[in-house]
Amino acid sequence: MSGQRIDREEGRKLFGLDPAAYDAARPGHAARVYEILVERCRLVPGARVLEVGPGTGQASRELVRLGADPLVALEPNRALAAYVRESLGDQVDLRMSTLEDAVLPPAHFDLAVAASSFHWVEEELGLAKLFDAVRSGGRVALWWTLFGEGDKPDAFISATSPLLDNLHASPTQGAEGRPAHALDAEARLAALGAAGFDDATHETVRWNASWDTRGIRALYGTFSPIARLDDPRKTEILDGVANIAERDFGGRVERTLVTSLYTARRPK
Template sequence: MPDPMHFDRHADLYERARPPYPAALWERLDALGLLVPGVPALDLGAGSGQATRGLVRAGMEVTAVEPGTALAARLREWLPSVRVIVASAEEAVLPTAAFELATVATAVHWFDLGVVLPKVHAALRPGGRLAVWRNAYGDASVPQTAFRQRVQAIVDRRSAPPRPGPDESQTSEWARLLEAGGLFRSAHVEEFAWAVELDEEGVRSLFTTFSDWSESEADQAARAVRDLGGTVIEHYRTPLIVLDRVA
């Protein structure tokens, strides 16, 4: 069963190995008027700050919620202007009507939405917005590469059942879940396709950060890169769902 504390155990590796969110995503958030200097924003499941950093760069006043103590320590070190709350999104004590924007980057699948969505709704000001995005490590619209065939073979050998609920590619299903309680209305859905070249070590590091991958499986993926000539092009997607807070 994937463990949400997996990331905390790999805090340094996480920051090094995970590719940043695509520039086009940040451009879209800006074009939608979500990134406003001086405006308060809440980043839930902040990790090492890969999304938090973009909000800080935009000049926003950021509060980050992160339950992992090692990750929270790094957030404080790397982003000293950010107020860090060390707690889960379910348990964090948040101020009421305090934020214009709430963000959740590659973390919403860990949340109990029945608890977290009402909390976010209460923490946002009227007219506030919730932006949910994630890096999906695969792109079904691209013909399967030899490396992806090897990845699929590793996954197929698993005996553990896949995580319940929609997977990372089911964006409209996620939008439906985020709207389900009637507290948020989907206003913008978009997917950004991008690619990255990874070598053997890049694959080992990145796949080690995935909570459903064992170290031995990450080693097998790295070996596949070596067999295939030393580098592979990986095609990924970043789905974005922006929701309006319903009054």
């Protein structure tokens, strides 16, 4: 990756290029995340939940299944918003807005969540908005899933990284000299505290997933540094990924995924 970062406005547009392909390629979220939402964040039937950046609704569908009612989702991308509306219908109150621009009722929500989306939000302003939106004693939960162990690249990352040289970096890469954004617990917990939250916690969850050659090619196509490229360059990289998967990994790529989850409470 190069030192250049993908602009926030550009990034918010990339994932709506092909919502169905994105939804099919991504592995969803670790089961442990939802256990924590129920056990620690009181996600119960009838909980008023705010979701920031639902994307294709992978987390949204599970939030609804676990009882979020209402689920208010903020999605600025028109194509993604339409996709979520189609899959969840009136089970979600979908509002086309960024968190920064959203008008939200004060002290209203029991829980606010962001699943692999909060790096596209201006952190200080976004956390201030969430603090105002959740009720006294309400919770926030922010999580990201990393494809690998952060600073410990697995065999597939090592094999494919030369293909990704000189691409713009996602904000998930983290600040210069710091861990990946999702794994920078010192910075994320400090930001939650500065916004006024207390009882802030960080938990990492390791889980496994596997893809065949077609699946891993599709997965890489959803990564923002690749999704933003013109078609010839994108195809060149994705074909390279597929060739490595087939030739060096026997057509089946096993990966360890790391979900980094932060929760906090608005003081009573």
